[in-house]
Amino acid sequence: MSGKANISESLAKGLAILDLFGVEDAGFTLSEIAARVGISKTSAHRYVTTYCEQDYLARDPRSGLYRLGVRTLALAQSMIETSELVRGLRPFVDEAAARHGIHIDVALLSRDAVYLVYRRDSADTRVFRSFSYASSLHYLAAGKAAMAFMEPRALAGIMSRLQLTAKTDRTITDKAVLEAELAEARELGYAKNNEESLPGLIAIGAPLFSLRTGEVVGAVSFDSSTATYSMQELERLFAGYLVELAKKISAVVSL
Known part of the structure; x- marks a missing residue:
C-alpha cells in the first residue's frame, strides 16, 4: 500500500x-x-x-x-517549554540576543515552507507582526537563506512552484532577480531581507544544516527596524555573529 x-x-x-x-x-x-x-x-x-x-x-x-x-495557544506554549529541540537551541539564542540586543528567529524547513520554532524579540521589533510560518520563502531572510543553500534539484523544484507575490513594494517578484540574490547569498554565507516582508523591517539570515546529511534544514535570522540600523550596518555589525550562531544551532538540530 x-x-x-x-x-x-x-x-x-x-x-x-x-x-x-x-x-x-x-x-x-x-x-x-x-x-x-x-x-x-x-x-x-x-x-x-x-x-x-x-x-x-x-x-x-x-x-x-x-x-x-x-x-x-496553550499547545504552542507547551511546545516552546517542553520541546527537546527548543531546549537545546534556546541557550545559544538567548545568549546572542542578550549580548547583541537583536531580534532572533529560528525557523525549520518543511517542504516549501519555513516554520518558526523559537523567537527572541528585541525592543525595536515588537511593533511588527513577524512571521510564524511562511509558505513563500522569497520575502524572508530565513527563507532565502534556506533556498540559497539547497541542493540544485530541490531548489529548482521550489522555484518552479514559487509564486512571487509582493508583500511590500520591495519584495522580489522577478525570478531572475531572486536567483541572482540567492547566488550572492551563497557567496556571503547569509541572505538579506531589505523591507521585503514588512516596511521598516530588515533582516539577515544564515542557513542551518543537518550535520549528518549536509542538507539545509532551516535558517536563523537577525531582525531590526530601519530606525535602529541600516541594512549595511546590520550586515557589518552582525553578519559574522549570525553565521557563527547558525553553526551552533546546526549542531543542535542535527541531534
Whole structure:
C-alpha cells in the first residue's frame, strides 16, 4: 500500500485550516477559510465548528471572524517549554540576543515552507507582526537563506512552484532577480531581507544544516527596524555573529 493511500484527506484538510492562522492573526471569515483551503463552505463550517467547540479556534460574535483559540495557544506554549529541540537551541539564542540586543528567529524547513520554532524579540521589533510560518520563502531572510543553500534539484523544484507575490513594494517578484540574490547569498554565507516582508523591517539570515546529511534544514535570522540600523550596518555589525550562531544551532538540530 502506498503512502498516499494511508493519508487521511479529511484530517489533512482540517490541518490546512489551522495552518492559515499561522500566517495572519487578523482572522478569517468562513468564506475566506473555504476559499483558501479549497473546500465548500459547508465542509468549512463543520471543521471550524468542531475546532471552536474544542477551543482550537474562536469566533468573534461581532465581526464573525475566526481566530486561534486558547487551546492552540496553550499547545504552542507547551511546545516552546517542553520541546527537546527548543531546549537545546534556546541557550545559544538567548545568549546572542542578550549580548547583541537583536531580534532572533529560528525557523525549520518543511517542504516549501519555513516554520518558526523559537523567537527572541528585541525592543525595536515588537511593533511588527513577524512571521510564524511562511509558505513563500522569497520575502524572508530565513527563507532565502534556506533556498540559497539547497541542493540544485530541490531548489529548482521550489522555484518552479514559487509564486512571487509582493508583500511590500520591495519584495522580489522577478525570478531572475531572486536567483541572482540567492547566488550572492551563497557567496556571503547569509541572505538579506531589505523591507521585503514588512516596511521598516530588515533582516539577515544564515542557513542551518543537518550535520549528518549536509542538507539545509532551516535558517536563523537577525531582525531590526530601519530606525535602529541600516541594512549595511546590520550586515557589518552582525553578519559574522549570525553565521557563527547558525553553526551552533546546526549542531543542535542535527541531534
